[in-house]
Amino acid sequence: MSFSGKPTTLVEQQIDNDGFWPDLSVSEFQKGYRLPGEYLGDMLVVDLTTAMFEVNADLARCKSRWQSAGVSCVKSADTRVLPERTFHVATYKRAVYSRAKASLLTQFATVTRRDSAENTGKEAPERAETFLSFSQQAVRSLQGRGRMTAALL
Template identity: 35%
Template sequence: MFNGNTVDYRDAPLTNDGFWPDLNLREFQVNRKLPADLDNDMLANALLATVAEINLDLQRLKLRLQATGYPTAAAVPGISINGSTALVSQYKKAVYARAKADLLGEYATLVSRAPNPGQESPDARNRLLAEAAVVLRNMKGLKRATVRMI
């Protein structure tokens, strides 16, 4: 990365469902520090699959917010920075963390460089999945953990 060459990330928009924000493959790659030599189609498929999973997980929240009169996640009031609201930022964080977790299995076979212990350790996937789960629970108004009787 510091050899003077620019990293060429693919600018590929992901059109979402109209409520949740549209995403971009480049933003995902930059935000989650993904190696530039990973196959773009594989990255796009992982991002698309993750968005579908998370949208399904957040369906009740979406319906509740729409019933309250908010046509999009960006319209939900709350703290914001640079035009992005907390809800939109949380959504992106959950999607990008889970998508990267899904891709970690591909690193060992596709990336032709020495392993990065910080990104490719066995518990990196678990940390990313936990990060996404905590954010999703927060979006739903739940605490970090709950106890239920079975």
């Protein structure tokens, strides 16, 4: 239950992915990322789907490289080809779920619409930036890159 008194209703919906990356569960997202009960299920689905497409685009080269090595699906990949597949599934979900939460947090003020409902823990810009950073860290990990990169200008 959220502080508004509205119970958090879990949305039992699966979002189908492209077959290579794992499918996503809205209820897993809600439980794992403690989303406020004020968000409508449709809003969760839209932002989660958008985040999935964005992360998939970020990982297109990685996917292509793994497919060239014979991996057709990360979740069931041969451990001799992709030994850390379990880690990759969890990291992929972290990338998508964190990016979706970052997007949803920026919309919280429009969800509550009352001054008395202001919640800086849910609305502060740095909260969204933190979750977007978590997403980018997970994407970089899947790409085999470190947390920081230096570029020659």
